[in-house]
Amino acid sequence: MSPVHTLPLQLRFGDEDSYGHVNNVRFLQFLEDARVLLMSRPQPGGSFLDLIDPDQYTLVGRQEIEYRAPLNFSTTPAGVDLWVTAVGGSSFDLGYAVRDRVDTEGSTTSAIAATTMVLVSRSTGRPVRLSGPQKDILSSWAGPAVPFRRARGK
Template sequence: MPVTTVPVAMRWSDMDAYGHVNNTEFFRYTEQARIEALAVVKARPDTGTLVVRHEVEYLVPLTYTSSGVLVDVWVTHVGGAGFDLGYEVATQDEAGGRTVHARSASTMVMYSFSAAAPRRISAEEREFLARLDGPPVQFRRSTRQG
């Protein structure tokens, strides 16, 4: 599975009154990783990507660590104007072992600011996204009816 791994710094203030990283901070971690992993997709003028759906499953509580987190990002589906991303937010111990704290998925849409509407994914963008192709996120419990 082609994955881009992005190290993301943590802040002490990411933790909440319960002594673990607040759930909303996981969205920030995946956002930072997504921005870095997809910088090429956003290179076109007057265009961007919008998050239209986000799902997260918390697996193991996360506490502050000065080494930050590692966020794996990959593409799980590419459509006409949108694409889906998968993520794993993990920490790595001194021996190199990883603990996955959360899995999540986002549905993104390519957007034209001048037209104020979604736009088709270009051939170059499609080629770039294909290089990050991977499997669907394996949630423990699916909320989708199927």
């Protein structure tokens, strides 16, 4: 099984702005939708979200998006590719590619992105170490670094 998961994304007419393409702020919602769908997928032993203690939750620690081409409204679903680029003690990094269609052949990449997620205790607000089973699921989704044109953080 490929570490890259492609999730369909149904665009809405209201996603477009006055310039006639999907507004840049909508892309953050696309990333969140794909992330929640993937982390909710059943796995042997439960989904990633099933493995999170009720006193814990994941928070976005950092996001970066590089826009590459306009994304226009279409009734044909767009696609969001999603994979894990790194797993740390209490955090993990995700990579994304947002394309104008689910099928990769002939599609155009509209944006690439990266998100750092942190597992946090609700009661203390402090980071919590990822468990072995959580790391196992994340590692099974491991893929390449996000190919940003400019190095992250520069």
